Every structure is written in structure tokens, then in C-alpha cells.
Amino acid sequence: MYPAGNLFIPAPHGQLEAILKEPRVEPIRGVALVLHPHPLGGGTMHNKVVFRAAAALNDAGLVTLRINFRGVGQSTGTHDEGYGERDDVRAGLDYLAENYPEQEITLCGFSFGARVGLEVGMTDDRVMRLISIGTPVDKYDFSFLEQCRKPILFVHGEHDEYVNVEHLRELVARVALNAPAELRVIEGAGHFFDDQLNELKRVTTEWVAS
Numbered sequence: 001m002y003p004a005g006n007l008f009i010p011a012p013h014g015q016l017e018a019i020l021k022e023p024r025v026e027p028i029r030g031v032a033l034v035l036h037p038h039p040l041g042g043g044t045m046h047n048k049v050v051f052r053a054a055a056a057l058n059d060a061g062l063v064t065l066r067i068n069f070r071g072v073g074q075s076t077g078t079h080d081e082g083y084g085e086r087d088d089v090r091a092g093l094d095y096l097a098e099n100y101p102e103q104e105i106t107l108c109g110f111s112f113g114a115r116v117g118l119e120v121g122m123t124d125d126r127v128m129r130l131i132s133i134g135t136p137v138d139k140y141d142f143s144f145l146e147q148c149r150k151p152i153l154f155v156h157g158e159h160d161e162y163v164n165v166e167h168l169r170e171l172v173a174r175v176a177l178n179a180p181a182e183l184r185v186i187e188g189a190g191h192f193f194d195d196q197l198n199e200l201k202r203v204t205t206e207w208v209a210s
């Protein structure tokens with residue numbers, strides 16, 4: 001038996017493997033697309049940070065859709081350095097918009113998923129708010145976010161081994177000139193929030209619920 005909630009979403013290159021989960025509470029308060037870290041580093045929709053972020057959004061009353069980017073798991077296609085992955089994000093948004101047309105969409109990405117997702121979500125009118133976890137500002141250019149007008153939450157580990165948190169603070173300050181931007185730094189956490197996943201979940205649920 002294929003697990004309940006697992007599905008395939010049409011994409012330009014064939015299909016995206018995905019998991020859809022509805023919240024336990026009624027009524028539904030919105031929907032969310034959750035995006036995983038870099039595929040070449042082993043990132044998939046089953047990543048523990050992605051799983052916990054999706055659980056946080058479920059707790060806030062949102063339907064969550066996790067997708068595997070092209071070339072990951074049973075998704076067709078091949079890794080495209082973030083370029084084609086933007087089309088994968090759009091395919092996920094298309095699915096949510098078609099199946100939940102009355103619901104506001106939140107876009108949440110972790111690391112590579114944040115870089116790819118934020119660029120699409122910032123300009124897609126269907127996306128109402130953004131969440132960026134472990135934002136890799138030392139690896140990718142995030143200056144495009146300075147044009148953002150949508151509410152955005154940044155969640156970051158105090159001891160992230162890949163990102164200087166001060167560089168992220170500088171970015172958030174620039175984003176906050178034009179958009180409601182909030183940075184929550186999780187004390188003691190690294191990039192993957194190993195012992196702080198519950199705190200990651202708590203701050204994410206609180207922000208969405210408020």
C-alpha cells in the first residue's frame with residue numbers, strides 16, 4: 001500500500017512526488033508548500049527540519065504539501081542548480097491553488113528550498129506569506145528579497161555552521177524596510193536544529209497562528 005497522503009503532481013518534466021497532509025483541526029485556516037534542502041547534499045521532503053516545519057504548519061491549521069524536487073525520490077527530471085526547481089515550486093503552488101482555491105497560501109523553505117522558494121513566492125500573487133528556515137545567505141544571493149512586500153519569518157540557528165547569523169541580521173534589516181519581516185534565532189541550534197526541532201516547530205506555529 002502506498003501511504004495515505006502520498007501523491008504525484010504534474011510537472012513540465014513529468015511528475016513530482018509529494019505528500020499532502022491536512023490538519024487535525026477544523027476549519028482549515030490555509031495551505032502551505034514546504035520545500036527541502038539541497039538534493040546533492042541528500043535533501044528530500046523527508047528531511048527532519050522539513051517534516052517538523054510541516055508539522056508546525058499543520059498545528060497552525062494549514063494543509064501542508066511537501067514535494068521532492070526534480071530528480072529526487074520518485075520525482076522525474078534531473079537536478080538543475082535551482083533554475084528548473086523554480087518550475088517545481090510553481091507546480092506545487094498550482095496544485096494547492098487548484099485544489100484549495102479559497103485558501104491563502106504560505107510558502108516555507110529550508111536552506112536551498114528557501115532560496116528557490118522565496119524567489120518564486122515573493123512575486124506570485126497566490127502566496128500571502130513566506131517562511132525561510134536556515135537561510136543560506138553566505139552561499140546564494142538573497143538581495144532580491146529587498147523588494148519583498150509580504151510578511152516573512154526567518155528562523156535560524158544561533159550556531160549555524162554554514163551561515164554567519166550576523167549576515168542574516170543585515171539582510172533581515174534591509175527586508176524590514178519594505179515588508180513585515182521577523183527573525184527568530186534559536187539558541188544553541190546549528191543548521192539542522194538537531195536538539196532544537198521542538199523550538200523550531202513552536203516559533204513557526206506561533207508566527208503563523210498570529
